[in-house]
Amino acid sequence: MKPEDFHLFEPLRFFLGDVPWSFLLETLLRGLFLYGLLLLSMRLMGKRMGAQLSRNEMAALVSLAAAIGVPIQAPDRGLVPPLIIAAIIVLGQRFIAARTLKSKKFEEITQDDIAIMVEDGCLNLDKMEEVVLPQERLFAKLRSESISQLGQVKRLYMEANGDFTLLLQEPARPGLTLIPDWDEEYIQEQQRSPDTFACLRCGQLEHGPQEPAHACPRCQHHRWTTAVTAG
Template sequence: MKKEDIQFGDWQRMFLGDVPGGFYWEVVLRIAVIYLVLMVSMRLMGKRMASQLSRNEMIAMVSLAAAIGVPLQAPDRGILAAVVIATVVILIQQIIARVGANNQRLESITQGDLSVLVQDSKLHLPNMKMTGITKEKAFSQLRSNGIRHLGEVKRLYFEADGSFTLIRNREVHPGLGILPEIDAEFTNQSCRASDELVCKRCGQKLAVTDTTCTNCGSSERVNAVE
């Protein structure tokens, strides 16, 4: 379209476009066929496509969306190309899924690995840096599970699919508080300070004589809460 063809107030072009009115009846048929193609594709790619998507499944979904958009809007493009692309996407997805089920290394490469964010009531800072998870993001996730301090946490995993898995300590002990400092009134009601010292940065338990944290090297310390 040339720039001189674009004029403000050309409502027919803005809402109906430059295609004949009969094309919109054709769009109804196109979307019905493509909807069927999508439904069959999702069914063939398995139940996981209806739940939380993995990295490969997200790529497959984006590829299907890109293939389907063009024949829906362009009257000069046929539906067959979208069907061919959907078939190729399904085949690639099925091959990767079957090979990955028997090959742990390939599955790790394509799907990613889980990372330990909290280990034995202290933050695993190198893993957090590698995965891009901030301290506040980890604390937010713990708070959403009813955790008030790190002494309640045995493990916090960041799964390959982007979800979090929490494993609680069987025996709770004092740990670094994770409730927001801005809500001091609730924090004082929910937790009380103990005599134990922990690193303010990672939650490592400290002795009175420790000048720096053996886990992260920080010199900041606070009283653990219980």
Template sequence: MKEYEIKLEDIQRILLGEVPFHFFVEVILRTAAIYLILMVSMRLMGKRMSSQLSRNEMAAVASLAAAVGVPLMNPDRGLLPAVVIAGVIISLQMLIAWIATKNIKFEAATQDKYNMLIKDGMLNVQAMALTRITQDRVLAQLRSESISHLGMVKRLYFEAGGSFSLLKMNTPIPGLSSIPKWDQEMSERIHSLTEQELCAWCGSYKPGRNATKCNNCKKDVWVYAVRNHKDANR
């Protein structure tokens, strides 16, 4: 389109573009066909496509979206190439999934491995650095699981699919509070302070009265561990 052909008062061009009006009927048919292709493709690739997606599955979904998006609004592009591309993507995804069930190393290479973010009430700083998970993100996850301090957690795993798995302590120990510092009212309502000092960042117990740095994360800020009122009364 030439520059002189662009006019702000050309409402028909702004709303309809350069295609004839009857193309919008075709768009409806194309949309229905594309939707059917996507539904069939997702069904053939398995139930996991409607749950937590792995890297391969996410790549497959993105590829499908890119393939079917072109013929959806482009009148000079047919639907058959999108069907062929969808078939190739489905075949590759099914092949990768089949090989992954037979070969553990291949599964680890394509799906990644899980990481342990909390061990025995203490943050695993190496795993957090590797996965680029922040302390705030971990504490937020604990709060979503109704965990008010790290001493309640035996293990927190960061799964290969991006989800979290939590194992609780049978008997909670004093730990670092997961309640935000600004919500002191809530912390006082459910927590009682102990005499045990620990690292304000990772929850590692202070190794000695004269210790200056945490052995786990090398930070030098200490706070008192907390426990829930109901645990303190046991």
């Protein structure tokens, strides 16, 4: 559009753009075609595409959406390019799925791997740093599962797709409280474990008549708190 052809707040251009009214009907037909193409592509990539997506699957879906979005809106774009892009994405995704069944190493490279975030009531700080998982977010996840202290957790796995899998410790052991420190009233209601202290950073337990003066042997943190046994 030339500058002299531009008129501020021109209703037809404002709502319809620089295309004729007849393009609205073609947009409907293009949308139906590309919507069907998207559904078909997702079906060919497997049932996982209808569930919670992994990073690879999310990238494939975003790529499909990007390829499909432009031809719906642009009258000068044909439908063959998105067909080709969809075919490449589907074939690539099926190749990745087939290879991950045969090679554990390939699966780790393309899908990532499972990681242990909590092990026998202690935080795995190295893995948390690796996956960029703050302590408070992890504690919030455990609180959402009605866990009030780390001693109740035998394992907390972060799956390759970012989901969490929780295995409880039976019976529960004393551990670091998961209650935010500003909720002092609730913390006072928790039962304390005599002569047991938990590292405030990783949850490592130390036994003794008084708070340890040394650093935590697991994470070298110097702050301790009395371990709790129940909410």
